Each structure stands twice: as structure tokens, then as C-alpha cells.
Amino acid sequence: MSQADHRSPQDHEHTVHYDGPSGGWGSLRGIARIFGKEWATPAALETLARQNKPKGFMCVSCSWAKPADYHTFEFCENGAKATLWELTTLRCTPDFFAQHTVVELLTWNDYDLEQQGRLTHPLRYDPESDKYQPCSWEEAFHAIGAELRRLDPTSVIFYSSGRASLETSYLYALFARAYGNNNLPDSSNMCHETTSVALKKVIGAGVGTVVFDDLKNCDAMFFFGQNTGSNSPRFLHPLQDAAKRGVPIVTFNPVREKGLIAFTNPQNPAEMLTGSETPISTQYHQVRLGGDIAVMLGICKHVFAADDAAKAEGKRVLDVPFIEQHTQGFGDFEAKVRGTSWSEIEAKSGLSQGAIERAAEIYVKADRVIGVYGMGLTQHVHGFENVAMFVNMLLLKGNIGRDGTGISPVRGHSNVQGQRTVGISEKPELVPLDKIAEQFGFDPPRDKGMNTVEACEGILSGKVKAFFGLGGNFVRAIPEREAMERAWRKMDLTVQIATKLNRSHLVNGRTAYLLPCRGRTEQDMQASGPQAVSMEDTFSCIQGSIGLRKPASEHLKSEVDIVASLAEATLPPNPRLKWREWVDNYALIRDLIAQTYPDEFHDFNERMFTPGGFYRGNAARERIWKTTSGKAEFTVPDTLDAAGFDDAPGRYRLLTMRSNDQFNTTIYGFSDRLRGIEGTRQVLLMNPDDIAKAGLQEGQMVSLISDAQDGIHREAGPLKVTPFSLPAGCVGSYYPEMNPLMPLSHHDQQSKTPAAKSIAVRLKI
Template identity: 60%
Template sequence: MSDDRKRQSAKAVSIEPATMPAGGWGSVSEVTHILLDQHVAGKDSRLLMRQNKPDGFACVSCAWAKPANPHPFEFCESGAKATAWETTSRAIGADFFERHTVTALESWSDHDLEDQGRLTEPLRWDAASDKYRPVAWDTAFAEIGAALRACQRDQVVFYSSGRASLETSYMYQLLARMYGNNNLPDSSNMCHESTSVGLKKTIGVPVGTVTLDDFEKTDCIFFFGQNVGVNSPRMLHQLQEARRRGVPIITFNPLRERGLVSFTNPQSPLEMLTGSETAISTQYHQLKAGGDTAALMGLCKAILARDDAAVAAGGQRVLDMPFLHEHTDGFDDFAAAVRACPWQDIEREAGLLREALELAADVYCNSSAVMAVYGMGVTQHRNGVQNVAMIVNLLLMRGNIGKPGAGVCPVRGHSNVQGQRTVGITEKPELAPLDKLKVQYGFEPPRKPGMNTVEACEGILARRVQAYIGLGGNFIRAVPETAMMEAAWRELPLTVQVSTKLNRNHVIHGKASYILPCLGRIEVDRQAGGAQSVTIEDSTACMHGSRGLAEPAAPGLLSEPAIVAGIAKATLDANPRVDWDGWVADYARVRAAIAETFPEIFHDFEARMWTPGGFRKPLAAAQRIWKTESGKAGFTVPDTLQGDPDTAGRDPDALTLFTVRSDGQFNTTIYSNDDRFRGVKGSRMVLFMARADMARHALSAGELVTLRTPSDDGVARRVAGLAVVPYDIPEGCVAGYFPECNPLIPLWHHAKESKVPAAKSIDVLVERMASGSAS
């Protein structure tokens, strides 16, 4: 978007006080509005009654767990928006592209692009007219296959979002490896790779240990950097039930997010009629952005002090010493580091007082089963892996992993982002069953490490990548370094997007570009073997069947498995052990192949896929079996309390920016420009700022500013036209929306070890614009 459009957008913004609870009539109003706005037919609106049900379809939005005994309305506002967005009556045909050149579409907003409706036929960009033109499926596959065969095999990227099913993901990773590389970056690289690395290293599994049942048995929940009201609203049911039992919920987050403040259950007639609210957090600590390690260090220090006092008094130990001796190593080194860490350093880096941390530690010490829930506010930092390890440290001190009601609960984003990793989507060859694939399919899998998301971007910027295949997602909008990436993207010889809706990755395209429109998960998938079902994995490592129920948006759409098979057949030499056509005809055959590759997880796959609540993959740490190098759960000594070591010697006028999502979006999909939980209407070009920082920079509410990154690498990174919004935010920190603020993130500014872009801690300078303000 041009700076002029950004200014116009900023001028349209209005700010109102936001005090409503999550859920309630506001949620009902939002769902009703989007169903009407997208012209969702009455029969399709009834689909919501089958959403996240054992005999229905898995939500295409977040990956939160699906209960065995669901609520009558087992969907949330975000999930209803996703369903309306996919089952919309709006559609894009060839006539749309006759009216609009691709260059003209570049000026459209993210919302306006997707709001045009469903893509209905395969398209190929025509350079002469600068328009997408219809192309036959067979022609598209043949041309894509010919181009891929001409590429250098290790310079092709196979990206996947978290939308694709287990069946599609398995086929896709096989396509990439039979093609000749492990270049399988995915959306995990942009969010929870810090979890995969940190948990694997400390407790031996790359995912959380908590199930829905644990919410019924816990007696304390700690929240770190996760906005439940926007990113996983169905969890509010578990939190409300926990609060009714008197379970304390202690939150650490820079912003006071409405979903962690109060909740009115839309499924309760009494609550809706009376306007009653459930207070969610019993303590709310607004730490500085990047202050997670320091806050956790303070909690651990306070816990150790209470244990020391108990020992001195001859009382019962606070620490679970039998657990520590039998199941952990490294505790003595960790305890020594904690004791040596000064409180003044903890307070400075956390932005919290010692008394506040001791108050939270008291609750922890008096609880016997503690869960730690966290999101990208923990993982998207330079020290994101260290943050995850510190959460593990906290839990291990009192044996809070591997017992009922306790454990670590990372909240994943897109609906099958965790599952695609389970079936082989990974750039790390050591994590893929390559030897098994070799025997099963009679080929030599590549052993060279592939590109993750950051490395794929580096390859694109260096003009090394020759082709990009995107299985869903809006990659160019989601990644850092927006300006440089868009310029380099146009130089890619080939870009292919498997999509349901138009987005920026279609209008910023390679020299040869194809859009391959696919069926959505909610739609009936009719193949030669009849109507097909698929499977996904939720955040708690449970597998679920999903059956499409809506009629397809257009008769010519292909399913994701059919598109992957079409590319594979056009690109790869024939292999008698891989019957792509047979797999497309009957997805049960794909599931049989998955079970053969991963028998420990997927044995009896077909029989178990419709288990109410899903069937869970084995997680050793949940049984206190530690598949680590030492054979025990490991304590980790943090390298530093700083969330962002890149800010050493920073400009004294610099602020720490962290990006947030609104209630009107899911990832890069923007449903509206409003954010009712923060009182913002009409624009996403806003900057949330503490009044003290506004005074220090002599800024007034609504004034338009430019943010720029003060890096010394010669790259100009700036976002102009942001309207200043006074907000309850820690001094020294500012917040802006993802993905609008992505141009400010240097590609090199990523988490150590995991390479997750550090979007939650960006050094920025604020500059006043020449004129203009928002209303």
C-alpha cells in the first residue's frame, strides 16, 4: 500500500473505550454480521452446528482441542468467521481479472483482496496483459512440471501453511523428497519453531504435554504471551470452568487482553440475559515486551527462597525433591544461577516489581498441579527458545510435568500446523523417517538439510531460489523484510499458489505464476471412491477426522490431494510404489501409507480417526519418560535476562515494538479493519503507545507517525501513516498490527536456534509526519 493510502487509512480510524468482555453479545453480533456480509446461505450457516463435532468438520481456523463431548455450539467467533469466509457466496471468475490488471490489484488492501470471494478456476499470469487468464488443469500441471524438471533440485521451495490435512501434508512431503530436497518450510517456522526446539531439548518431545482433561484437574494456570480471546477463544470455556472451581489464573502479558480479563459465555442464556461476566485472570502482570525470561527467573528465585526458608525452619520442602532427583538433571547449576541473579536486574528486564513476582510465586508454591499456557509472545523473540526452556524450568521445580492437571501447553495457530510436522513436513532430515521412506517407496531420500522459512527468504533475496510452491498461506505477507522480499519475489522464475482466495502472494508474483484454486475443508470432496474425509491434529496432539459438508464453491475445483498428485505426476518419474491416482481416489489409501510410515502413532488409523475427542499420539514426557540426551528432563541456565540482545547500545529514543493481531483477523486473513477488543474502528494503521512515551516524544492522540528500524545494515525499513493511540502498555513499548508492521523486521532478527522471526521485540524509532491526524 502506498504512503498516501496509509495516510487515508489512518485518518479514517476512530478510537472508543473498550471494556466489554470476550464473548457475549459482541461475539454474537460479529458472527451475525459476517454471515450476512458474506451472503452465506441459510443451509450453510447451519454448518456451524457441525463444526468441531466428532461427525462433522474440523475448524479451518485455530488448532485448539476438539472435546469428546462438545458444546451444542462448539465454535467460537473466530471459527465462525473462518467458516463464513470459506463458504461465502462471493466468487471470482475470469471476468474479475478482465477488469483488473495485477499491478492495479497491488494497491488493494489485504481485506479487499480476500473479500472478493472464492477462486474458481486455475489461472496463469499473462505478462503481455498483466492479467491472470484461465488455464486448463492439465496444461497448468504440465507447464509447472516442465519448469520444475528444469530447475536445480535443491533450489525449489515447497512451503505449506497449517491448513492442509494430514493426508495432503504426507503426499506433499513425499513429493518434495522424491523431487530431491528437504526444502519444506512451513508456518511453524514463523511461530512455534521455538517450542519445537526448546521442548525437544528439555523434555524430549517437541509439543505440549497437556490435554483437555488436564484443565479439569489443574489447580493453577499460568499464562504467558497468549491472547486467548483472539487466537483460541474456545479455550475460554475451559478457563471459565476452571475459575468456577476457584482455580487461580496468573497472566504475564504486556497488554491487558480482554479474553484474559473477563468472559461472558454466549452459550449461557442466563449470562447473556444478565450480562454477567467471569473474571479470568486472578493476577495480571504487564511485563515489558521481551521480559519473559526475567519474569520467569524472578518466579524461580522466589520459589527457591521459599524452599530455603522451609529447610531452615525444618518444614516441608517447596521443591519436589524426589522428582528432581529421579527425573531431572542440571538443577544444581540452574539453582546457583538463580540465586546469583540480582533482583534489580530481574525487575529492570521484566518491567515488574519483586513484590509482584513473589505474589505469583506464592500461588505457584501453594498449588499441586500447575499448567503453563503460552503463545507467540514467548516464541517470537531472539531468545524465544530460552523463554520456552525457562517455562520448563518453572514447571520442573515442583514436578509439574507428567501428572494430571499439570504440564506445558503451547497454543498452536493454524488448524493442522502441528499435524503436518507429525507426518513429515520438516526441513530437518533428522526429524523425518527417511530410512522408512526409502524402503517403503524405493528411492533414495535427500539427506541434506533443507531451507526453513528464514533460509528460504535468504535464498530468494540472493536470487538462488528458482521456484516456490505454496500449499496455502500468504507467504510474502507473513514474512519479515517486506520491501526487499517483494522486490526479490518478482525475480523468481516460477511461483505456484494452491489457494482458496485471492491474497497478496498472487499479486506479488514470479515471472511465471500460477494460481491453483482448491476445495476447502468444509466442502464435500467427491472423488472416484466417493465422498472423502481427511484428518488433522490439534494443539494437544490428538488426531481427528473431518468430513466436508458444504457444496463446493465451483464445479471445477480440485482437492488439495488432487493438486499435489497432479504436480507430482507431471514432475516426477513414474514410481510403481506410489499410486498417486489411487491415493486421490480414496484417501483411506493415503492413511494406510501414513500408518505404514508411522506405525507407533497411526496404527489402526482408519478405525480410530472418528474417535470422539480424537486419538492422541504417544508423548513420552507425559508419562515421565524423557527422550533427551541424558534420559532426564533438563534444567537450562539462561544466557541472559535480555529478551532482545540486539538492542545493546540502542538509541536512547528507541522503543520496543511488538506486533499483535486483532479480533477481526486470523493470521494474514483480515475479516475487517475493526478491533472491538481494543476500541479501534476503521483502520489497522495504528500505534498503541503509553501516555508517558507520547509525552516524551511530544505526540498527541491521533497524530500520524512513521516508524523506522535503527539498524546499521544499510537497509531502510519504515512504516508510515500510523495513528498514535494512547493505551495501557508498559512504558518503552509500543504495539502495532501484524502483518502491517512486518516491513520493520530485519530478516536477521530471528530467534537463536529456531530462526523464528522476532516479531515480538523490534527496536524502532518514532518520527512525526508532516501533517494529519486521525479522528
């Protein structure tokens, strides 16, 4: 690896940065700090030893694979933090709520709210005292059921975060449809819905085609917009193995993330003792925000040029037999690529022709390529075109449907992909409704439900009257937060199922309940004995999970029990909806899933503890294209800029980021070690040259204002100006603190995923 490829011109003492690798002693210190802060018991170490292993429990953090040939410690820094966060000895009891009004708690930051510990009792909001008060489960279920029976079913939202099990998710979706709607948005709407829409359109499968073993068989990997070090650190182990066997890894990301630069394996004593590190990326290119379409088109342009040269020698670079047999639209795509000038590609990508051609040459020479991406592609106004263009690039050389190849979106939350698999979807065409009708003796609604953006629009207009939150921190995670919080309080009913207190629990409808549930690490004892649950990883493998720890409170119920009890309290009797039997024995729920989805889940109970999980299959991996044409689709991008807005004097492109001490909206602390930022989240990361051009000084406090051109004032800050290695004209700050700057209308045009990776802003000094 050349020094030019390894370091950015702005990786110097004048920018904040971290000199060490990802992993290493820094990772162990991060885990130890959280262990001490949460006052976790010695039993927590035993729990961590069982994490992500057969007959153990599956991590509540990311959805990375749980391989059959697992390590001694099959968890990463963030996975350990998530487990310790759940196992905390701190408790948020009714006494706490008796001492604090909701108005007061709304002034607390996210970290301090969750640091109160595990919720212990069901709670009802009392508007007269502005406090949560304890109530019985029976009272909560009866009151919620009565309110739901009064409301028009189409006015109720059933939201789910990405951590609920397959069993809970299946019953939750069944409850919503038996009640009368398909209003089932989930956290996928906020992050990877663009993947589901784009991949479904172009290859006929809404999830990635790569399986874990492909990582051992590829010749090259191309990364776009995925931060492995913070969002899926266990991915670093196969990446290190690939790098050591000489596999080129080419990365495109506006930020130089440490996890894709260098790694020291905490499970390798020799590396830890010597401080040795493995360089990960062979090339690292800091693409301009929104410039990924241009980069990939430039790579394709070089591929066509290389194929032209090869033809003169009687050879080909393109996989012509694959293109002719398995694809449609190649001619129009080729014309677009050949007709686009390098000057336009350079202007939109922020990279030189030479840099793109160096990356493209690796693609030309490699036989088996894997394409990896994250929300850096999906969360743009033209995110669909980002993902579709990546597929175009892979199709040119037949890099989908062979071992060691494929498209690999790295999903975030632990079961966000699995929830969609078992029916959490607002799109009725994706769910076998006829089969559900046959199974349960009612006619499910056939109208399209609301996704996240549409649910927010419904709340703002007054159309939505009630909101269920199965986990998550919805109000904190969405765009247009200030307007949304005002409208939220006008709803008739809000119900939140959670383990810890967060901001969403403090923005209530006229009637509001906070229902505490057991965590995944905790034993789930029901009438038939201890229960197991399951989830789907990012590679479409199904994993079983068993919790063994004593629940944080004797008053907690499982998510399955809460959902079933709410359904019983709400719905008219139906002898085929055997909610109580299903709570008593979760194996019966898995039998139902197998009946509804027999191709993927046959013999579910027998296979759920298969080491490494059982693969539910993917037709596109077999080169069976379930698209409209029956073939993989080349698409022609309408634009080379995914941001959805033009540059203008004084306008910056804002990238929202997560820190090393964070998972989604959960803040574990104020250390973003891998970027060299400590003690605060109120920072504005800027290119040093941009700081000088704006007449600013390092450490100066400024605010950001939205430049959406819609007449609405949106502001966030104050933020500390901090020099950082970013492309010119691009600035960065943390999610969710920057969400108030994002208009609800700023989303991918096809999937309506909020476009949080490139927001138009201006400085307010």
C-alpha cells in the same frame, strides 16, 4: 480478585479500551456482521452446527481441541468467521482478472483482495498483459512439471500453511522428497518453531505435554504471551470453569487482553440475559516486552526462598525426588537463580519484586500447575530461552508428567502441528527416511532443507528458483517484505494453491500459476465416493473431518488431487508411488501414514472419528525423556532480556499484534472490538506517558522506522497515535502491516523464528 490485580493504572478514559467482557453479545454481533457481509446462505447455519463435532468438519481457524463432550455450538467468534469466509457466495472469476492488472491489484489492501470471494478457475499469469488468464488443469500441471524437471531440485521450495490436512501434508512431503529435497518450511517456522526446538532439547518432545482433561485437574495456571480471546476463544470455556472452581490464573502479557480478564459465555442464556461475567485472571501483570525470562527467573528465586524456609520445618517446596531422578543441570540453574539480584530482575521485567513474589506464591502453594504460552514467548531473538526457562520453572515442582500439569503451547493454525507430525520438516533427522525409502523404493535426500528464513535468504541471493505455496500468504507474512518482493519476481516459477486471492498471488515469478482448491467445509467426491480428511489439534489428538457443502465451483480440485497431479506431472514413473490410487481413496493415504508412523497412527482409519480424537502420545508426558542425557534438562539462560537489543534514547520496542477481526494474514474487517479500536488498522498504540514525553498528541500521524543498526532504511506508516495501556517504552501496531520494519536477521537464535514480538523502532514525525 483485587481491583489492583484486575485493572491497570492506564485502564481509564484516556486510553482506548473495551469495557465489556470477551464473548457475550459482542461476539454474536461480530458473527452476524460477517454473515451478512459474506452473503452466506442459510445452509451456512447448518454447517456451523456441525463444526468441530464427530462426523462433522474441523474448524479451519485455530487448532484448539474438539472435545468429546461438545457444546451445542462448538465454535467461537473467529471460528465462525473463518467458516463464513469460506462459505461466501462471492466469486473471484476469470472475468474479474480480465478487468484488473496485477499492478493495479497490488495497490488494493488485504481485505479488499479477499473480499472478491472464492477463486473458481485455474489461472496462468500472462506477463505481456499483466493479467491472470484462465487455463486448463492439464495445461497447468504439464507446464509446472516441465519447469520443475528443468530446475535443480535443491533450488525449489515446498511451503505449506497450517490448514492443509494430514493426508495432503503427507503426500506433499513425499512429493518434495521424491523430487529431491527437504525444502519443506511451513507456517510453524514463523510462529512456533521455537517451541519445537526448545521442547525437543529440554524434555525430548517437540510439542506440549498437556491434554484436554488436564485443564479440569490443575490447581493453578500460568499464562505467558498468549491472547486467548482473539487467538483461541474456545479455550475460554475451560478457563471459565477453572476460574469458577477457584483455580488461580496468573497472566503475564504486555497487553491487557480481554479474554484473560473477563468472559461472558454466549452459550449460557442466564449470563447473556443478565450480562454477568466471570473474572478470569486472578493476577494480571503487564510485563515489559522481552522481560519474560526475568519474570520466570524471579518466580524461581522466590521458590528457592520458600524452599529454604520450608526446610527449617522439615518440609520441602521443591520436588526433590523428581529433580534427582528425572532432571539434569539443576545445580548450575540454582546457582544462576540465586546469583541474580532482584534489582536486575525488576529492571529487565518492568515489574516489582513484590508483584513477582505475589505470582510466585501461587506457584508455591499449588500442587498441579499448567504453563500456557503463545507467540509472546516464541517470537523473540531469545525465544528459545523464554520457552526453556518456562520448563525450568515447571520442573522445580515436578509439574511435567503428572495429570493436571504440563507445558502447553497453544498452536495457531488448525493443522500446523500435524503437518510436522507427518513429514513436513526441513530437518531430515525428524523424519523416518529409512522407512520411507523402504516403503516407496527411492532414497530420500538426507541433506538439511531450508526453513522460512533460509528460504527467504535463498530468494534474495538468487539460489532459490521456484516456490510452491500450499495455502497461506507467504509474501505478506515474512519479514523484510519490500526487499523480498523485489527478489521474488526474479524466480523462474511460482505456484500458489489457494481458496481466495491474496497479496502473495500478485507477486509472481517469471512463470506463475494460481490453482484454486476446495475448502474443508466442501464435499470432496473422488472415485471411491466422498472423502474425509484429518488433522491434529494442539493437544496432539487426531480428528477426522467431513465436508458436505457443494464446492464453490465445478472447476475446483481438492488439495490432495492437486498435489498428486503435480507429482505425476513432475516425477519419473515409480510403481510404488500410486498417486492416482491415493487420490481415488484417501483411506489408502492414511494406511501409508500408519505404515510410516506406526506408534502414533496404528489403526488410523478405524480411530479417526473417535469422539474427542485419538491421542498420538507424548513420551515426556510419561516422564520418558528423549533428550541427549535421557533426562529433562535444566538450562541456564544467557540473558534476562529476550528482545535481543538494548534500550537507547528514542528507541521503542514494537509489539506486532493481531486484531479481533483477523486470523493470521486474513483480515475479516476493521473492528478490533476487544481493544476498542474501530475502522482502521493504521494505528500506533502508545503508553500515554510516552506520548507526552515524545511531544505527541493523540490522533497525530507518525511513521515508524527500523532501528536495526544495519544501515538499511525500513519504514511503515503513517500511523495514528493512539493512547493505550502498554508498559513504558513499548509500542504496538498490527501484523502484517508492520512486517516491513522487521529485518530478516531478527529471529530466534536457535529456531530462526522471526522475532515479531519485539522490534527496535524509532518515531518519524
